[in-house]
Amino acid sequence: MxxxxxxxxxxxxxxxxxxxxxxxxxxxxxxxxxxxxxxxxxxxxxxxxxxxxxxxxxxxxxxxxxxxxxxxxxxxxxxxxxxxxxxxxxxxxxxxxxxxxxxxxxxxxxxxxxxxxxxxxxxxxxxxxxxxxxxxxxxxRTWEAETLRLREALPEEVRQVLIRHEQAGTLQSAESVQASQVYFERHVCRLRPWPEEVVQMFARGRCDSAMGGAAQRAEDFPLLxxxxxxxxxxxxxxxxxxxxxxxxxxxxxxxxxxxxxxxxxxxxxxxxxxxxxxxxxxxxxxxxxxxxxxxxxxxx
CATH class of the missing domain: 3.40.50.1820 (Alpha/Beta hydrolase fold, catalytic domain)
Incomplete structure (x- = not known):
């Protein structure tokens, strides 16, 4: 080059x-x-x-x-x-x-x-x-099933927070975002601290595909x-x-x-x-x- x-x-x-x-x-x-x-x-x-x-x-x-x-x-x-x-x-x-x-x-x-x-x-x-x-x-369908399986392996208190906010449609709340972070730090990027490109990816709010239901994700980006x-x-x-x-x-x-x-x-x-x-x-x-x-x- x-x-x-x-x-x-x-x-x-x-x-x-x-x-x-x-x-x-x-x-x-x-x-x-x-x-x-x-x-x-x-x-x-x-x-x-x-x-x-x-x-x-x-x-x-x-x-x-x-x-x-x-x-x-x-x-x-x-x-x-x-x-x-x-x-x-x-x-x-x-x-x-x-x-x-x-x-x-x-x-x-x-x-x-x-x-x-x-x-x-x-x-x-x-x-x-x-x-x-x-x-x-x-x-x-396999992807959906596997991400749900991984979520089931999260600590019980984290899972309950995610379920509560998913049902209430409040996935953007601070509590829900903090709980989702546990999943992301296990299965999306394990570096501490996150590099800037990863921070920015989540700041834009359109790439957090594993959290939330299909309806919410489809609303964020219809192709999903x-x-x-x-x-x-x-x-x-x-x-x-x-x-x-x-x-x-x-x-x-x-x-x-x-x-x-x-x-x-x-x-x-x-x-x-x-x-x-x-x-x-x-x-x-x-x-x-x-x-x-x-x-x-x-x-x-």
Whole structure:
């Protein structure tokens, strides 16, 4: 990577809307670039900002805010039916075309971004060279069941607070937020204190997917309601490219959650980070980046 080359930011027109993106590194150096898909839905690129470290290996990194989030066009008046997986797949294809990399790229998706990355991969686009699925579900019903199981393992007094505020619809109260923090510190990010990007993620209030009922989460970001019955398990065998699965020992994306990827994608390997939960790219940053670089160097 040309260390003197500053990151390049811009917008890709997407119909009447715009997708904000940032490129770290040189897209013209002959190495396959890596496109990063952030989580949520409703989070922003900076929750996975750490992956820009991969550019130190010489490979360009593209990060962007999904439509409706961050620096991309924000829309608060759309009908819930507007927010679909197909919309975000179209946005991704549009960005790849805008950057002129659709004939050769790798993809990394974290959490909801992993859902989107896997949906893109099962379409077998000719330019997709490698796939990294980080801390993501393959089936939303399984994800829901596992996060509820993890919540049941919280201290009894914490569980009762969460149940009381969920029933009352007061999940934003100070008491409820404090109780939710117990879950987040176990299963989302185990670092103390939290890095700034994690603090900001929760300050924005749109990424706390494990707490609260489905109705509340769907109100916060309608796509979550549309994804409630989503599953890709039966389509995963279509992915024939090298794939890396990332998860943490204490992850809300438990082994049960990620198991379908391991069982159904033919060319897949699993990196389990022993000191991490849902954000190994933050919790074990150096090791996670090294794993990603090694995988890409091996298969590209």
């Amino acid at each position: 040309n260390a003197s080359k500053p990151p390049q930011e811009g917008y890709a027109s997407f119909g009447a809307n715009k997708t904000w993106y940032r490129v770290t590194g040189d897209l013209q150096n002959g190495l396959t670039p890596l496109v990063i898909l952030h989580g949520g839905p409703g989070c922003t690129y900076d929750t996975v900002d750490a992956f820009k470290d991969v550019a130190a290996s010489g490979r360009a990194i593209i990060q962007f805010d999904h439509l409706g989030s961050g620096f991309s066009t924000r829309m608060v008046d759309k009908d819930p039916s507007f927010w679909t997986v197909e919309l975000f797949l179209e946005e991704l294809d549009n960005l790849l075309d805008h950057l002129r990399i659709s004939q050769g790229y790798a993809l990394l998706g974290h959490s909801w971004g992993g859902v989107l990355a896997s949906e893109h991969a099962v379409l077998t686009p000719s330019g997709l060279r490698a796939l990294i699925i980080a801390n993501a579900p393959a089936d939303m 309601g549309n994804l409630r019955d989503w599953s890709i398990v039966e389509r995963l065998s279509r992915i024939q490219i090298p794939t890396l699965l990332i998860s943490g020992r204490y992850d809300e994306a438990t082994p049960t959650v990620v198991k379908p990827y391991l069982e159904n994608i033919p060319d897949i390997r699993w990196a389990l980070f022993e000191s991490s939960s849902h954000m190994p790219h933050v919790e074990e940053r150096v090791a996670c980046m090294g794993t990603v670089v090694s995988f890409l160097d091996e298969c590209l």
